[in-house]
Amino acid sequence: MPIYEYECKACGFISGHLVLKPSDRAKLACRRCGAKKLRKVMSRFATHKTESQRLADFDPAKPTGGTFYKDDRNIGLWAQKRAQQLGLDMGDSFQETLEKGRSKKILDNL
Ligand SMILES: [Zn+2]
Structure with a gap:
């Protein structure tokens, strides 16, 4: 056709x-x-x-571009969004881990 x-x-x-x-x-x-x-x-x-x-x-769960995860602010965003959708309270340690990831401090602990 x-x-x-x-x-x-x-x-x-x-x-x-x-x-x-x-x-x-x-x-x-x-x-x-x-x-x-x-x-x-x-x-x-x-x-x-x-x-x-x-x-x-089309999968809306996938990032729209290759630069998505190069932006530190997007690290953990998906997990955060997913938890929110499921109504889960991930707790302060989860937020802390996200913050570490975003600020690259998580790499120091590996
Ligand atoms: Zn048009």
């Missing part, structure tokens, strides 16, 4: 569109904001993933 990905020039939203003939291309509009100015995304063209497949593959 000739499904191509287009990026909206107005809001940046990328969506897959089925384009069988040139007139289909002319009718394309952003699914988020409705703008008609779309740009074909060539780099992702070969993946042929549908939007639902991409959504299924």
Whole structure:
């Protein structure tokens, strides 16, 4: 199926569109904001993933970028968030460990 990905020039939203003939291309509009100015995304063209497949593959628990854990403030953030979601009280020692991790002091104790 000739499904191509287009990026909206107005809001940046990328969506897959089925384009069988040139007139289909002319009718394309952003699914988020409705703008008609779309740009074909060539780099992702070969993946042929549908939007639902991409959504299924997306794991919100994963950091969004490689720089995530390079920021000291993000160390232990996931564990903290998870504990919060589960309603667990990890106690002061947990907070202390996080603080040590963030300030790199934890390395001194290894
Ligand atoms: Zn848009």
